[in-house]
Amino acid sequence: MTSFETVFILVVYGIAFFELFLLSLNFRNAKLSKVSLPDNLRDVFSDDLIEKSVEYSRAKSLFVIVSSVVNLVALSIGIFWGFGVIESLSMKLAEGFALRGLIFFSLIASIYFFISLPFSIYSTFVLENRYGFNRTTPKTFVSDKIKEILLAAGIGLPLVYLALLAIDSFEYWWVYLLIGVVGFEILTQLIFPTVILPLFYKLKPLEDENLAKRIREIADKAGFGVKSILVMDASRKTGHTNAFFTGIGRAKRIVLYDSLLEKHSSEEIEAIFAHEAGHFKRKHILKGMLISNAVAIFAVVLLWMMVESDTVAGIFGVSEKYAILLYAGIFLSSIFTVLDWIDSFISRKWEFEADSYAAMITGDTQPMIRALKNLSVSNLSNLSPHPLYAALYYSHPPSWERIEKLNGIVSNIDERKSRG
Structure with a gap:
């Protein structure tokens, strides 16, 4: 075994076992005895809901642990x-x-x-179904999987083939690979809302004209010119709720889950959308793309250096460059896990900024606070995540932290008013 193979094993398995350790911490921490319900959630969480939330959190954590172990065993083989x-x-x-x-x-x-298929089936028809979230039928599940395979074959295979041709034909193939990565990202943004999303969900214009008008006003204030506001029939597959921007240029869309309209008032939906608009206004989307592209450049250059290096050549007995590419990718993805932890920290900071923008643009914090409370209840949020796990993996701060910050905004406003 070469010195690099030793480093490879230490890095890949060191990160993997550390992640399993964090998952086990989070699993053990999700206990009814450890739940200290924050004061700002006491009005929406009954004892029964607390117990259900804890059970769901533990079930999800255990599922992730088991699937991670199986994936690690498969990777090791x-x-x-x-x-x-x-x-x-x-x-x-x-x-x-x-x-x-x-x-x-x-x-x-x-x-x-x-x-991964058995885990996907279990997650959908056992875990999510047990807690009332799954609404997907076996027929829909199979249909979606077939569509995913066809999309992967239709888009992925030609791109992989072109990338391999570049690797085989050019010394500095990382340049062509990077162009392909950026081009693929742009292509995805263009075709996702207009081609890919409609393959899996039915989309229709928002029928509530008053709500649509208010959402457009918020979008205009944020500088997000949008062609249409669409409602997605997500409730056909899941009980979870969401809203998001998607697309670039003429393909820009605002998409709302139909379950969001069912479970939240118009004021709450306005606040949720204002939060999403805050990400655009505070340039989080642009910053995220710049960071993503910078990481992509760094990763592709490192990948090129590793694949072309004599140190990596012949790793674990493989000789073909495409096989060496795979090992280099596994090694780098383990190292870049650290960047994911940093990204989680940045993302949480941006969530607070978007909440603040939503409060400013709507002129009231209460709709957003009510929305966060309802989202916590309807999604059975983990009420006792382990602090270290949350710090490294949570892209969104816990709802009670966001509510506390929003209440702080109210206090600051009231204080300024009292000073005249």
Whole structure:
């Protein structure tokens, strides 16, 4: 075993076991005895709801632990044996680097799909169903999976093939790979709201003209010119609620879950949308894209350096460049887990800023506070996440922290008023 293979094992398994440790901390912390319900949620969480929330949090945590262990075992089999076997098979099945590489990655993706499928079925029809969130029928589930496979084949396979051609043809192939990554991101933003999303959900214009008018006014104030406000039939598949911006240029859309309209008042929906508009106004979306592209540049350059390095060549017995690419990707993805933790911290900061913007643009904090309370109840939020787990993985602060900040905004406003 080479020195790099030793480093590879230490990094990949060190990060993996640390993540499992954090998951176990979060699982153990989600206990009824450890719930100290914040004062600002006492009016919406009954004892029965608290107990149900704790049970759901523990069930989800245990599910993630089990699925993570299975994925780690499958990855280990691949690292020490399976990827080498698949490399040999790809070399027997085809001629030419790009075609062999395409077969290599297609076989690995297919194996991963079948490993993850039982977990997807369990999550949808057992876990989510047990707590009243699942509304997906087996027919819809199968249909969606077939569509996902066809999309992956129709879009993913040509892109992977072109990337492999670039790797085989150019010394500085990272430049072409990076162009492909950025181009794919732009393409996704263009076709997701107009082509991909309608494949999985029915979309129709928001019928409440008064609410649509108020949402457009908020969008205009935020500088987010939008073509249409759409309602998505998400309640056909899930009991969870959401609202989001999507698309760029003429493909911009505002999408609301129909369940959001069912469970929240117009004022609350306004506040939720104002929060999303706050992300746009505070340039969080632009900053996020810049950070994402900077990380992509860094990652692709590192990937190129590793693949072309004599140190990595022949890692774990594989010889083809596309197989070495996979090992380098696994190694870098483990290291970049640290960047995910930093991203979670930045994201939580941005959530507070978006809440503040929503309070400012609507002129009232109470609709957003009511929306956060209702979202906590309807989604059975974890009332006792482990602090370290939350610090590293939560992209959104717990609802009670956001409510506390919003109440602070009210206090500051009242204080300024009292000073004249």
